[in-house]
Structure formats: structure tokens, C-alpha cells
Amino acid sequence: MRALTYHGPHKVRVETVPDPILHEPDDIILRVTATAICGSDLHLYRGKIPGTEHGEIFGHEFMGEVVEAGTAVTNVAIGDRVVVPFVIACGDCFFCHLHQYAACENTNSGRGAILNKKSITPPAALFGFSNLYGGVPGGQAEYVRVPKANVGPFKVPLALPDDKVLFLSDILPTAWQAVQNAGLEKGSSVAIFGAGPVGLLSAACARLVGAEEIFMIDHNNYRLAFARERYGVTPINFDDIDDPADWIIEHTKNHRGVDAVIDAVGFEAKGSLTETVLSNLKLEGSSGKALRQCIAAVRRGGIVSVPGVYAGFIHGFLFGDAFDKGLTFKMGQTHVQAYLPRLLSLIEQGLLTPEEIVTHHMPLEDAAHGYEIFEKRKEDCRKVILVPGMASQRAAS
Ligand SMILES: NC(=O)c1ccc[n+]([C@@H]2O[C@H](COP(=O)([O-])OP(=O)(O)OC[C@H]3O[C@@H](n4cnc5c(N)ncnc54)[C@H](O)[C@@H]3O)[C@@H](O)[C@H]2O)c1
Numbered sequence: 024m025r026a027l028t029y030h031g032p033h034k035v036r037v038e039t040v041p042d043p044i045l046h047e048p049d050d051i052i053l054r055v056t057a058t059a060i061c062g063s064d065l066h067l068y069r070g071k072i073p074g075t076e077h078g079e080i081f082g083h084e085f086m087g088e089v090v091e092a093g094t095a096v097t098n099v100a101i102g103d104r105v106v107v108p109f110v111i112a113c114g115d116c117f118f119c120h121l122h123q124y125a126a127c128e129n130t131n132s133g134r135g136a137i138l139n140k141k142s143i144t145p146p147a148a149l150f151g152f153s154n155l156y157g158g159v160p161g162g163q164a165e166y167v168r169v170p171k172a173n174v175g176p177f178k179v180p181l182a183l184p185d186d187k188v189l190f191l192s193d194i195l196p197t198a199w200q201a202v203q204n205a206g207l208e209k210g211s212s213v214a215i216f217g218a219g220p221v222g223l224l225s226a227a228c229a230r231l232v233g234a235e236e237i238f239m240i241d242h243n244n245y246r247l248a249f250a251r252e253r254y255g256v257t258p259i260n261f262d263d264i265d266d267p268a269d270w271i272i273e274h275t276k277n278h279r280g281v282d283a284v285i286d287a288v289g290f291e292a293k294g295s296l297t298e299t300v301l302s303n304l305k306l307e308g309s310s311g312k313a314l315r316q317c318i319a320a321v322r323r324g325g326i327v328s329v330p331g332v333y334a335g336f337i338h339g340f341l342f343g344d345a346f347d348k349g350l351t352f353k354m355g356q357t358h359v360q361a362y363l364p365r366l367l368s369l370i371e372q373g374l375l376t377p378e379e380i381v382t383h384h385m386p387l388e389d390a391a392h393g394y395e396i397f398e399k400r401k402e403d404c405r406k407v408i409l410v411p412g413m414a415s416q417r418a419a420s
């Protein structure tokens with residue numbers, strides 16, 4: 024089959040690889056009908072995640088049709104159309120019983136990314152996300168093996184096109200969890216750092232729960248303009264306004280700051296040259312630029328919700344400020360399985376229309392181009408959907 028594979032930083036290509044086969048009785052094989060490129064894939068693409076092997080198949084946002092099923096599969100059947108959560112969970116461990124699927128104790132043969140690990144179990148395996156997360160081949164491919172098929176794959180109605188439901192695999196539940204973690208409700212104010220797909224859908228979810236004022240911070244004007252038009256955010260370009268947190272405080276009542284902040288940027292945050300250089304030299308784990316802004320922009324007693332991915336240590340982390348302000352932090356990979364029925368219902372009712380953020384559909388064959396425009400923010404790219412089997416418009420090279 025054809026699949027998108029990694030060959031070193033910024034080098035990915037679609038090549039022919041062996042077809043996946045069933046390994047366990049509760050595996051299925053899926054024929055992928057749509058798969059997206061995620062901001063998390065960009066960390067891998069840039070070579071920032073240790074344990075990413077040459078030849079690894081990326082992709083953790085995908086859906087398709089079940090074409091083979093192991094003997095122990097009872098939840099789905101051949102012919103079913105399903106969306107697959109990026110988190111692989113057993114459904115039956117301590118954490119799965121708590122619906123904290125991303126902490127599943129039984130699926131990851133890797134070690135996870137935690138530095139001070141002790142003997143704690145690794146978090147759940149993730150599709151296409153390096154050996155740290157199990158080395159499970161991803162779904163930017165024509166076919167993919169899906170382990171734990173009685174727990175993950177989620178049937179979706181035929182009436183809803185792929186674009187509408189594909190993001191149930193990751194970014195929609197991620198945005199939803201970010202908004203739940205932020206404690207947003209009717210009348211809340213929030214600042215969302217990052218106007219990528221996760222930030223944009225966080226704005227959509229924030230509006231749905233009744234947030235009144237949404238500030239959004241980025242430096243891609245085309246993303247900010249979309250967010251202003253579609254979700255009514257107050258955009259702040261950090262290339263123009265050097266200290267967005269200061270600006271936000273100035274523009275909130277009594278200079279209190281916002282009720283909550285959402286960091287939809289993560290460890291590759293731009294804006295601190297020192298941290299970017301130190302992170303590249305591996306002397307710093309993450310850039311703390313967005314997180315420091317979050318801590319500064321939120322009101323006393325407020326909540327910092329962090330869907331953006333972080334790794335290792337940050338030296339410039341103002342924990343004293345967080346203490347002084349009495350902040351709550353909530354973060355982590357998304358417990359995707361926990362949110363799917365609710366989110367599907369919101370899509371069916373037309374209350375969430377996540378497909379609106381998509382700017383590019385392209386054949387799987389053109390996936391390398393998709394990575395390039397998504398990473399370099401070319402062609403006003405917000406989100407790319409790859410379609411296996413769609414005819415390529417690009418000349419073979
Ligand atoms: N928690 C989870 O389960 C989960 C799931 C999906 C994605 N993520 C993570 O969420 C983050 C965002 O994903 P995405 O798909 O939206 O990615 P993206 O790369 O498209 O978007 C990130 C945006 O942040 C902006 N940005 C960079 N530095 C900034 C700064 N200092 N302040 C404000 N904005 C800044 C960028 O310009 C970009 O538009 C990534 O870290 C990704 O790995 C986490």
C-alpha cells in the first residue's frame with residue numbers, strides 16, 4: 024500500500040510499504056477514506072520527538088471503512104464506517120475505568136516522554152507517534168491496523184460526510200477538553216494562545232458553551248482574520264503587540280485579566296529567541312513563551328488549560344506568579360473516547376461545524392506538499408485533509 028513515511032527532519036514522502044495485517048484478535052484493518060495532518064505531526068516532522076524512526080508511518084487523525092476484523096472484535100463489523108481516536112486504550116485498566124483513556128496502562132510498549140519517571144507506567148500508545156508512544160504505524164496511509172478495536176473505533180452515520188466527523192479523532196475532542204478544563208461557561212472571558220486548528224476549534228467550543236469574550240493570539244494574520252470573522256474573537260498579533268498579556272489585562276474589567284487561558288501552542292512557541300536556541304541545543308526542553316503569557320494574562324484564581332504539547336523542563340517558568348495568583352493548571356493528551364457520543368450529537372444538531380476550518384483537500388500522494396504548506400503557513404493553510412485514492416494534481420518528481 025501507499026503511506027506517508029518519515030526520513031529525517033522535514034523529509035517525508037509517500038512510498039509503497041507492506042500492507043498491515045491483523046496481529047491480535049481484537050485488531051481491525053481499516054481502509055482509510057480521509058486523514059488529516061495535525062499540529063502534533065509537525066513536532067515529529069521537524070525531528071523534535073526522540074524515538075521517531077526512519078520509515079515510520081505518521082498520522083493519528085483518520086477514519087475509514089472496516090475491511091478486516093479479528094475474531095474477538097464485537098464492537099464493529101466489516102463494512103462499518105468509523106472514526107478512530109488517536110489514543111489507543113484498553114478500556115479495562117484503572118485509568119480507562121476513570122475515562123482517562125490517554126493514561127491507559129496497557130497499550131504502550133514505549134516509555135512515554137516523562138523525564139523523572141520512577142517506575143510509573145507510560146501513558147497510552149498513540150498512532151504514528153514515535154517509539155516513545157508505542158511505535159504504532161499511523162493512518163496517513165491507504166490502510167491501517169487499529170488495535171483495541173472494541174474500545175476506540177467509533178461508528179458514524181453515513182449521512183455525515185467525512186469532513187464533518189474526521190476531527191472527532193483528535194482536534195475536536197482536544198478543543199472540547201481544553202474548554203472543559205478551562206471551566207468556561209456562559210459569560211466567561213478567555214484568551215486562546217495559538218490560532219491553529221486546536222485554537223480555532225477551542226474558540227468554536229468556547230462560543231458554544233457561552234463564553235462572552237474571546238481574545239486570540241497568534242502572528243498569522245490569515246488565521247486570526249478567520250477566527251475574528253467566524254468566532255468573533257478579538258485578535259492580537261504578537262508581532263505587532265509585543266506583550267499580548269499586558270494588552271489583555273489593559274482591556275479587561277478593572278485590569279483583572281481573563282477568567283481562563285488556553286495554551287494551544289505548546290513547546291515550539293515562537294517569540295523567545297533564547298529559548299528557541301536553547302531548545303534546539305537540547306539545553307531547554309520547551310519554549311515557555313506562550314505559557315508565561317498565559318500565566319500573565321489570566322486573572323487571580325483563574326485557570327490555565329494546556330492542550331498544547333510540552334516536553335521536559337522550562338527554566339523560565341514563573342511558578343511563584345502562579346502561586347501568588349492562586350492559579351489552577353489542567354493539561355495533557357486528550358481522553359478522546361470519553362467525549363465522542365456528546366460531540367457527535369453536537370455535530371448532528373449543527374451546533375459544531377468543525378469542517379469549516381479545512382482549507383485544503385489533497386490526494387494522499389501529495390502529502391509531503393501538505394506538510395510543507397501546513398508547516399510553513401503557505402497558501403493560507405489552516406488544515407489539510409488527505410484522501411487516499413484521489414487523483415494527484417502534482418507532477419511526479
Ligand atoms: N493535548 C492533545 O491531545 C493535543 C491534540 C492535538 C494537538 N495538540 C497540540 O496542540 C498544539 C496546537 O496544534 P495545532 O494543530 O493547532 O498546531 P499549529 O502548529 O497549526 O498551530 C499552532 C499556532 O500557534 C501559533 N504560535 C506560535 N507561537 C505562538 C506564541 N508565542 N503565542 C501565540 N501563538 C503562537 C502558531 O503561529 C500557530 O498558528 C500543538 O502543540 C499540538 O501538538 C495536542
Ligand SMILES: [Zn+2]
Nearest residue numbers: 061062063193
Ligand atoms: Zn493530533
Ligand SMILES: [Zn+2]
Nearest residue numbers: 113116119127
Ligand atoms: Zn486502559
